[in-house]
Amino acid sequence: DVKVTQSSRYLVKRTGEKVFLECVQDMDHENMFWYRQDPGLGLRLIYFSYDVKMKEKGDIPEGYSVSREKKERFSLILESASTNQTSMYLCASSRLSSPTNYGYTFGSGTRLTVV
Amino acid sequence: SQKIEQNSEALNIQEGKTATLTCNYTNYSPAYLQWYRQDPGRGPVFLLLIRENEKEKRKERLKVTFDTTLKQSLFHITASQPADSATYLCALPYTNRDDKIIFGKGTRLHILP
Numbered sequence: 057d058v059k060v061t062q063s064s065r066y067l068v069k070r071t072g073e074k075v076f077l078e079c080v081q082d083m084d085h086e087n088m089f090w091y092r093q094d095p096g097l098g099l100r101l102i103y104f105s106y107d108v109k110m111k112e113k114g115d116i117p118e119g120y121s122v123s124r125e126k127k128e129r130f131s132l133i134l135e136s137a138s139t140n141q142t143s144m145y146l147c148a149s150s151r152l153s154s155p156t157n158y159g160y161t162f163g164s165g166t167r168l169t170v171v
Numbered sequence: 172s173q174k175i176e177q178n179s180e181a182l183n184i185q186e187g188k189t190a191t192l193t194c195n196y197t198n199y200s201p202a203y204l205q206w207y208r209q210d211p212g213r214g215p216v217f218l219l220l221i222r223e224n225e226k227e228k229r230k231e232r233l234k235v236t237f238d239t240t241l242k243q244s245l246f247h248i249t250a251s252q253p254a255d256s257a258t259y260l261c262a263l264p265y266t267n268r269d270d271k272i273i274f275g276k277g278t279r280l281h282i283l284p
Contacts, residue, residue, distance in 0.1 A: 087270060098276035099215075099260070146214050152270065159205050159217025160272070167212075
């Protein structure tokens with residue numbers, strides 16, 4: 057069974073801390089994505105990557121960075137956590153040319169609370 | 172960029188009836204459209220894809236239609252069951268052929284026993 061694994065289900069961090077959210081996929085997918093989901097705002101794309109060491113900004117990249125050193129791992133970094141980054145964070149992956157056939161595979165999400 | 176509208180009000184349907192959810196989009200016609208299911212506290216799960224040259228797609232009790240003239244997709248669940256209760260998300264590519272997709276905000280469906 058194909059899988060996207062996010063390292064933590066729940067996380068509580070203090071304002072100003074540097075936060076790392078990890079995502080690993082075992083499907084040899086080229087594409088990986090980070091979204092955040094907030095009530096009333098839906099899923100919003102933060103960053104995505106089409107290949108190792110390659111990254112592109114999504115709709116709301118401010119306050120975030122990413123790292124993709126290996127194909128299977130895509131990390132989201134909150135450089136200095138703020139309370140407005142309290143959210144559900146979802147990682148997803150897909151094949152390069154066929155999200156059309158199989159869609160995205162999502163992880164279970166990390167609910168981050170910044171206090 | 173593409174905008175997606177899904178009914179933000181929850182939909183209550185009696186068990187056994189057909190549930191119909193609507194997804195409307197503006198701007199360009201996408202090459203495909205996807206539907207996902209999301210349960211509370213979980214990530215979305217891909218259900219179905221329909222391409223621009225397909226009018227209808229079926230998978231078990233699910234049926235999706237795609238009307239590029241109306242810029243609309245309908246998602247039907249026949250013989251609905253309480254286990255079908257979830258939020259259903261419509262998704263389209265950012266641009267006509269882009270691998271990157273944008274999600275609607277979803278419609279919450281309650282199937283009443």
